[in-house]
Amino acid sequence: MTHPHLVWRKSSHSSGNGACVEVAALPDGGRAVRDSKDPAGPVLQFTPAEWTAFVAGARDGEFDR
Template sequence: MTTDSPRWFKSSYSSNGGNCVEVAANVPGVVPVRDSKDPHGPALAFPAASWCSFVVEVKGNSFDAA
């Protein structure tokens, strides 16, 4: 884990008043994810490769919206 604090950011596509998930990209090997409405609450940590695969699938519309 890095000694730097996670630098959190939201998607530029966030349009619901800013209430969405935030991710931090400066933690080596993992991608922390948290709820922007609860910035001091818990965060999930996903392996970086898994997060990358998830983003690729989302961008490719691989998920059923139903």
């Protein structure tokens, strides 16, 4: 799946070793996510509801170790 029209963004908090993901807004309000080291590789797509739930979980510490 390629998305040449998307604007990919990487967090300013990304580590200097390149170990990070990039996120792009989709036309339907969802998000696409890819590995910044492999921009031609797989892309995960999330619906608006899935992305909202993910962000809420991250903010609430749901994914903390």
